[in-house]
Amino acid sequence: MATALVSDMYTAAEQRAASVTAVEERFISQAMGRGLFATRQFREDDLIFEETPVVSCQFVYNKEYGYRACDQCLRSLETAECNVRRLCQEPLLVLPHPECADTALPAVLLCPGCQAEYCSEECRREAWQQHHQLLCYAPSHSDHPLTRLLVEWKQHHYPPETLSILLLARLLAGVLLSPDAVTASASLARFCHASVSARDAASHKLLGPEFVQHIHALRTLMAEVFPDPRLAEWMSEEGFKSLLALVGSNGQGVASSPLARWVTRCDDLPLKGQDRDQLDAFIDNLYEKLDSTVGTFLNTEGSGLYRLQSLLNHSCRPNAIVTFPHNSHTLQVRAVRDIAPGQPVFISYLDDCTLARSRHSRRKTLRENYVFACACERCDDETIQPDVTSDEDMDDDEQ
Ligand SMILES: C[S@@+](CC[C@H](N)C(=O)[O-])C[C@H]1O[C@@H](n2cnc3c(N)ncnc32)[C@H](O)[C@@H]1O
Numbered sequence: 001m002a003t004a005l006v007s008d009m010y011t012a013a014e015q016r017a018a019s020v021t022a023v024e025e026r027f028i029s030q031a032m033g034r035g036l037f038a039t040r041q042f043r044e045d046d047l048i049f050e051e052t053p054v055v056s057c058q059f060v061y062n063k064e065y066g067y068r069a070c071d072q073c074l075r076s077l078e079t080a081e082c083n084v085r086r087l088c089q090e091p092l093l094v095l096p097h098p099e100c101a102d103t104a105l106p107a108v109l110l111c112p113g114c115q116a117e118y119c120s121e122e123c124r125r126e127a128w129q130q131h132h133q134l135l136c137y138a139p140s141h142s143d144h145p146l147t148r149l150l151v152e153w154k155q156h157h158y159p160p161e162t163l164s165i166l167l168l169a170r171l172l173a174g175v176l177l178s179p180d181a182v183t184a185s186a187s188l189a190r191f192c193h194a195s196v197s198a199r200d201a202a203s204h205k206l207l208g209p210e211f212v213q214h215i216h217a218l219r220t221l222m223a224e225v226f227p228d229p230r231l232a233e234w235m236s237e238e239g240f241k242s243l244l245a246l247v248g249s250n251g252q253g254v255a256s257s258p259l260a261r262w263v264t265r266c267d268d269l270p271l272k273g274q275d276r277d278q279l280d281a282f283i284d285n286l287y288e289k290l291d292s293t294v295g296t297f298l299n300t301e302g303s304g305l306y307r308l309q310s311l312l313n314h315s316c317r318p319n320a321i322v323t324f325p326h327n328s329h330t331l332q333v334r335a336v337r338d339i340a341p342g343q344p345v346f347i348s349y350l351d352d353c354t355l356a357r358s359r360h361s362r363r364k365t366l367r368e369n370y371v372f373a374c375a376c377e378r379c380d381d382e383t384i385q386p387d388v389t390s391d392e393d394m395d396d397d398e399q
Contacts, residue, residue: 023049023345025311031375034194035313036345042335048320048345049308049333054191055131055170056254056304056329059161060150065294067257067301070106071116071132072123073328074254074301077108080262088289096282100265102258102327114138119328131173134226135166145224152217163251163303165218168243171305172226172234181230189233192242195250195310215241249370250310252331253300255324304329314370315346316355316362316378322347346376359383 023036042048058069066086068077076083080101085093095101106119111128113136118124137144146169153165171188178184223235233239266279309322309331319339323332339345348355354365359382366374 023308026344028313028344029375031373032313034311036308036311038339038341038343038345040341042339044335044337046335047332048335048339050330051306051308051333052330053252053254053304053306055167055174056302057164057166057170058302059159059300060154060157060164060166061159061161062301068117069256069301070119070123070328071111072118072127073330074256074304075106075119075123075326075328076102076256076258076261076301077105077117077119078258079103079105080258083257083259084286084290087294088286089293090289095262096279097262097266097269100269101262111136130177131170134173134176135169145221149218149221149225152214152221156211156214161303162253163247165222167247167251167303167305168222169225171243171247172222172231175234176226176228176230185230185233191307192246195246215244247303247305250305251303252306252309252322254302254304254329254331256301256327256329258327261327302329304331306331309333312345312347313376314349314366314374315376316348316350316359316374317376318346318348319343320345320347 022038022040022042024039025034026037027033028035038048056074058067058071058074062069067083069075070077078086081093081095081098084095085091109118109121109124110116111118111124111132116127116132116136118127135146137146141147149165149169157163175181175184175188219235219237219240222240226235234243263283266283269279271279312320312322312333319335319337320333321336323334324330325332333345333347349370350362350365354362359379363374363379366372
């Protein structure tokens with residue numbers, strides 16, 4: 001499936017594509033807004049839909065720390081072993097169970113202008129057509145507005161990152177490079193309007209009062225990157241904030257890290273007793289080393305904005321999961337239990353560990369990171385739970 005052009009974001013063709021995938025968009029409630037509903041039966045592990053993003057990009061610090069990924073599809077360009085050797089600064093480190101690692105790496109192609117790396121000619125061409133011809137620059141040019149934009153961004157956003165300002169730059173470049181920029185801009189406005197509730201737009205944590213100066217600086221620099229009157233609407237205070245709220249509320253982490261894939265496959269190995277303990281201890285030790293050398297990095301390479309996936313609401317009792325089986329930004333949504341026609345499809349925005357915690361802890365994490373009060377069925381069922389249920393949760397609160 002080709003990556004959608006910004007101008008295609010809300011076309012009838014894409015609406016039809018959604019129905020082919022057997023989900024449809026419906027209004028749920030004032031609290032939750034819209035959501036996706038199954039239009040047919042899904043069994044556990046069934047594919048519900050597969051989707052490439054409207055736009056995606058690698059996290060700024062991942063790139064700086066030398067994580068090598070295709071600049072278009074985020075496919076990893078190094079093996080898990082190369083990745084950890086470099087990050088842990090241990091050139092002789094050997095990962096056990098090599099059968100769990102991806103070995104077939106693509107031949108790397110470069111952008112002749114800025115040396116950005118791609119995994120294929122298709123990705124290089126797609127990137128050029130969609131955004132790169134307007135964003136190609138040598139990062140060593142410290143005076144270039146894009147360099148200054150990234151410096152400003154990095155001063156306020158540290159790993160583990162969940163978003164990159166380059167997503168916005170790529171979205172806007174996509175508007176200008178569309179055959180009809182006016183229509184593309186209107187399409188982006190509809191996406192913003194439909195996807196960002198008034199509450200998200202007013203209160204998203206990216207837009208908090210402590211960021212007023214920062215947002216002003218980002219907006220000024222973005223206007224320098226795109227001195228084009230066709231984007232004037234997006235450079236206004238309101239327009240720029242609505243874009244930040246769009247990517248803040250809907251950006252999806254892209255899990256294409258080779259190390260994470262190796263770890264996941266190791267977890268699935270049918271090992272028992274001492275063998276399992278040894279491998280688990282090796283992995284724990286590896287993450288500790290990584291933590292001490294390069295700090296906390298999530299298992300995500302970057303983030304993307306997806307048209308269908310951005311309609312999926314959170315539930316603390318999810319019936320679906322987002323995966324990245326192609327080692328790239330193409331995602332799949334799969335059922336984790338049976339879903340009947342007409343039922344809403346929910347994923348979890350929380351990791352497994354947080355999901356296993358009390359209602360109080362889960363809601364606290366969702367409030368702090370996603371700025372909403374969870375209205376899911378499980379939270380509803382557990383309303384009789386005391387506010388805090390475990391020592392661990394107490395510790396959390398005290399912190
Ligand atoms: C990725 S969007 C999901 C689609 C969204 N409902 C819409 O109408 O566009 C995420 C937003 O949906 C809402 N949301 C998602 N899950 C929710 C839940 N369990 N309870 C309340 N609001 C939820 C929040 O406003 C959140 O910022």
